[in-house]
Amino acid sequence: MSANNSELHEIGEFGLIDQIHKVVDIHPGDASIRANLIKGISDDTAVFRPTQGKVQLFTADAFVEGIHFDLTFVSYRHLGWKAMVANISDIAAMNGIPRYATITVSLPRRVTAGMITELYQGAARACEEYSCLIVGGDTTASLSGLAISVSIIGEAEENRVRYRSGATVGEYICVTGHLGSSIAGLKVLNREKDRYKKTDPAAFTPNLEPYKPALEKHLMPKPRLDFVKIFTDQVRIGALIDISDGLASEVHHLCKSSGVGATIYEHNIPLVAVTQRIAEEFSERPTDYALFGGEEYELLFTISDSEYQKLSEITNDVTILGRVTEKDIMLVRENGEQVPLQFGGYDHFRKSNKEM
Amino acid sequence: MSANNSELHEIGEFGLIDQIHKVVDIHPGDASIRANLIKGISDDTAVFRPTQGKVQLFTADAFVEGIHFDLTFVSYRHLGWKAMVANISDIAAMNGIPRYATITVSLPRRVTAGMITELYQGAARACEEYSCLIVGGDTTASLSGLAISVSIIGEAEENRVRYRSGATVGEYICVTGHLGSSIAGLKVLNREKDRYKKTDPAAFTPNLEPYKPALEKHLMPKPRLDFVKIFTDQVRIGALIDISDGLASEVHHLCKSSGVGATIYEHNIPLVAVTQRIAEEFSERPTDYALFGGEEYELLFTISDSEYQKLSEITNDVTILGRVTEKDIMLVRENGEQVPLQFGGYDHFRKSNKEM
Numbered sequence: 004m005s006a007n008n009s010e011l012h013e014i015g016e017f018g019l020i021d022q023i024h025k026v027v028d029i030h031p032g033d034a035s036i037r038a039n040l041i042k043g044i045s046d047d048t049a050v051f052r053p054t055q056g057k058v059q060l061f062t063a064d065a066f067v068e069g070i071h072f073d074l075t076f077v078s079y080r081h082l083g084w085k086a087m088v089a090n091i092s093d094i095a096a097m098n099g100i101p102r103y104a105t106i107t108v109s110l111p112r113r114v115t116a117g118m119i120t121e122l123y124q125g126a127a128r129a130c131e132e133y134s135c136l137i138v139g140g141d142t143t144a145s146l147s148g149l150a151i152s153v154s155i156i157g158e159a160e161e162n163r164v165r166y167r168s169g170a171t172v173g174e175y176i177c178v179t180g181h182l183g184s185s186i187a188g189l190k191v192l193n194r195e196k197d198r199y200k201k202t203d204p205a206a207f208t209p210n211l212e213p214y215k216p217a218l219e220k221h222l223m224p225k226p227r228l229d230f231v232k233i234f235t236d237q238v239r240i241g242a243l244i245d246i247s248d249g250l251a252s253e254v255h256h257l258c259k260s261s262g263v264g265a266t267i268y269e270h271n272i273p274l275v276a277v278t279q280r281i282a283e284e285f286s287e288r289p290t291d292y293a294l295f296g297g298e299e300y301e302l303l304f305t306i307s308d309s310e311y312q313k314l315s316e317i318t319n320d321v322t323i324l325g326r327v328t329e330k331d332i333m334l335v336r337e338n339g340e341q342v343p344l345q346f347g348g349y350d351h352f353r354k355s356n357k358e359m
Numbered sequence: 360m361s362a363n364n365s366e367l368h369e370i371g372e373f374g375l376i377d378q379i380h381k382v383v384d385i386h387p388g389d390a391s392i393r394a395n396l397i398k399g400i401s402d403d404t405a406v407f408r409p410t411q412g413k414v415q416l417f418t419a420d421a422f423v424e425g426i427h428f429d430l431t432f433v434s435y436r437h438l439g440w441k442a443m444v445a446n447i448s449d450i451a452a453m454n455g456i457p458r459y460a461t462i463t464v465s466l467p468r469r470v471t472a473g474m475i476t477e478l479y480q481g482a483a484r485a486c487e488e489y490s491c492l493i494v495g496g497d498t499t500a501s502l503s504g505l506a507i508s509v510s511i512i513g514e515a516e517e518n519r520v521r522y523r524s525g526a527t528v529g530e531y532i533c534v535t536g537h538l539g540s541s542i543a544g545l546k547v548l549n550r551e552k553d554r555y556k557k558t559d560p561a562a563f564t565p566n567l568e569p570y571k572p573a574l575e576k577h578l579m580p581k582p583r584l585d586f587v588k589i590f591t592d593q594v595r596i597g598a599l600i601d602i603s604d605g606l607a608s609e610v611h612h613l614c615k616s617s618g619v620g621a622t623i624y625e626h627n628i629p630l631v632a633v634t635q636r637i638a639e640e641f642s643e644r645p646t647d648y649a650l651f652g653g654e655e656y657e658l659l660f661t662i663s664d665s666e667y668q669k670l671s672e673i674t675n676d677v678t679i680l681g682r683v684t685e686k687d688i689m690l691v692r693e694n695g696e697q698v699p700l701q702f703g704g705y706d707h708f709r710k711s712n713k714e715m
Contacts, residue, residue: 041414045616046523047452047601048418048513053409058397062404062495063461063510069502070465096403105419107508109426139418146425147503152463154419154510157404167402245403260401 014116019142020044022116026123027137029130036102036136049138051103051156058164060157062093068148075199076192079118081222082151083125089247090155091133092226092300096245097166098234099159101135107152109145122151133228163235165243165304170261174241174305174327179227179320181273182250183289186296187281188214188221217277224300230318234304238314241305241327249297250324251347255332257303264328267344268335273322290337295347370472375498376400378472382479383493385486392458392492405494407459407512414520416513418449424504432548435474437578438507439481445603446511447489448582448656452601453522454590455515457491463508465501478507489584519591521599521660526617530597530661530683535583535676537629538606539645542652543637544570544577573633580656586674590660594670597661597683605653606680607703611688613659620684623700624691629678646693651703 014022024044031037035054042050053059066072066086074082087104094101106126110119119142130137135155170176195209211218226245234240242261246253250272258265272293282289305327306314314321325335334344370378380400387393391410398406409415422428422442430438443460450457462482466475475498486493491511526532547570555563567574582601590596598617602609606628614621628649638645661683662670670677681691690700 041517041520042522047449048416048455048511050414050416050453050515050520052517053415055411058406058408059415059512060404060406061459061461061510061512063463063497063508065463065465065497065499065506065508067465067499067501067506070500093403097406099404103417105417105510107419107421109421109423109506141419141421141508143421143423144426145423145504145506148501150421150423150465150501150506150508152419152421152497152506152508152510154461154508155404156415156417156512159406161397161408164397164406166398 016142019116019119022120023123023142026120027127027130029127029136031131031134031136033134036134040103040136040138043136043138049103051138054158057158058161060094060097060099060159062090063152063154064090064093065150065152067150073196074149075196077222079121080125080128083122084129084223086151086153087126087129087135088224088226088300090153091129091135091228092245092247094155094157095226095228095231096243096302097157097159097164098231098243099157099164100228100231101133101155101157103138103156104130104135105139105154106137107141107143109143109150111145111147111149114149133226160235165234165240167242167244167257167260170242170257170263170305170327172263172327172329174307175311176254176265176267176303176305176324176327177311177321178246178250178273178301178303178324179230180299180301181275181278182246182299182301183274183278183292183296184217184220185224185298186292187278187289188217188219190285191217191281192221214277214281216275217281221298224298226300227302230302233314233317237317238306238310240310241307243302243304246299246301246303247297249295249347250303251294251344252297253303254344255346257305258332264330264332265325266328266333266335267325270337271322271324294345372498375472375475378476379479379498382476383483383486385483385492387487387490387492389490392490396459396492396494399492399494405459407494410514413514414517416450416453416455416515418446419508419510420445420449421506421508423506429552430505431552433578435477436481436484439478440485440579442507442509443482443485443491444580444582444656446509447485447491447584448601448603450511450513451582451584451587452599452658453513453515453520454587454599455513455520456584456587457489457511457513459494459512460486460491461495461510462493463497463499465499465506467501467503467505470505489582516591521590521596523598523600523613523616526598526613526619526661526683528619528683528685530663531667532610532621532623532659532661532680532683533667533677534602534606534629534657534659534680535586536657537631537634538602538655538657539630539634539648539652540573540576541580541654542648543634544573544575546641547573547637548577570633570637572631573637577654580654582656583658586658589670589673593673594662594666596666597663599658599660602655602657602659603653605651605703606659607650607700608653609659610700611702613661614688620686620688621681621700622684622689622691623681626693627678627680650701
């Protein structure tokens, strides 16, 4: 049995920590992150110098097997990536950049040291990509499923931090990228899983190629740190939030925090071809994927007309969804019908069919 | 059904978050913690101003049902307290003070909103006691057991941070408080649990009064932030670590990090009467409880003779265990026999009998 396949109880907690230490020892693009780290993994806590004059951002999220992810079709690398990215996206949603991360992992007995190494490789890969450093955490046994919790410290200029509460009546409501493909990808993965169960495994040859962009969006989402740079240096926005629970839910959060209403035009919701094709296969509405799907990690924000003009000269990866209004959160359907926008974000305690 | 007993799927994730928000809205003793918090729970991340000139400490720990705690005899309040204290102790182990915390909780279906409120009450109580503020986190469902992950940001003066690596040959090795009573308390709780299972529940009347100090140490341990003040302002120490995995394991960590050896005298290990009485009942060695028991949250540190003189005038809650040596980590038994100190700290992946 090679070192990588050794069962955890053979190499032990401290052996595992040594192995993890090597995996997460990366060089983030921003050298100041390493330069300001006085102590990383190897003591009771990490120690770092915050950048002078900057405020600190602090967030944590948990990911639980069977609730957030299904190891039937999610690799440990994707899992590590996604757990990290979900938190980095929260930092982006404040208009900040990530700096340091901790990760705690609770491991069932069936998980080998090799699998855990892959999980940390995925997390380290995301950290390398988005300039963050894993500086601590905890590995512990679990009697049941795998659970991961990531916590991130980020930084921002105080007068550039953007809140959910920053919307002003009359502003545009905009979104980065496109929506709905993450849940579309998940639907395909779940369908193939069901087919796999009903088929002779040897004869099971799924063709996932046509769905690739949706699968990638679901398995390896990208936080929109590219917009943080724009929103810090070039364009002033109002409110800001990331889309982790579906567009509808995030519009509600933003409006509630800002004490405003909104009108969203369904025909404006940015969709890509693969999402529309998958929705067709399932006889569902692609805009429902966008409104209620979640796990997109795009940014939803409000912006004045004049600032939007500036923004549109910098990037075309932004779509106007509608306007901030005095009150009432409305959806204008493609047929012109105006209906209250359902508060339909994902709620773990009401449904239990969502998986990563 | 009252609001507090409502099942989680009835009040939903956002209802629960509102409830938690109220519980954790405390006023820490150090007013600057609140004054420097620009945004707490209610946005994508918390936002705070670090104290100028201070370094930041960052740590995270996970607690898993069946591995770290047994809900048969641990209340949700104790659980919240202990999860917070274990992390605060890591901050104390760097000679720093806690400032902000996040907590992620994964909840099985059987857990009611009332139980979760109690868990957060326990966590908030610890935060109030040790001047820390819960500023974020995540609540999610769990298909299996309860899991908690706490992450804490602390602060310290850079030249007062103390590392595991700071030991110098010739220094004393000292410990705060007394050792062994946490595991002693756990042993009693496990014994009573076994008796409960074998007895008619109506006839089961355990008398836990004689064991109270040990049970308290196990269920509501206290981090030694009182020593952080001393080690920052009055006395200079060498290396510092907290005792979470048992004295033997922590001596090994400290020596390995510092590149030194140590001689520990068994007869110096500080024990209280209740620990000795419980060990007697179980026909075990009370010093083994101290060496291999863990979850004490006392501080282990090295100090020069002259600084120790100063320290002994300030407090008598410190015991000299032995000396830092060039190499070899030795235990001098009560009978004078000198043996290598076993590296016997708790390792979750090797044993699985430890519970909170």
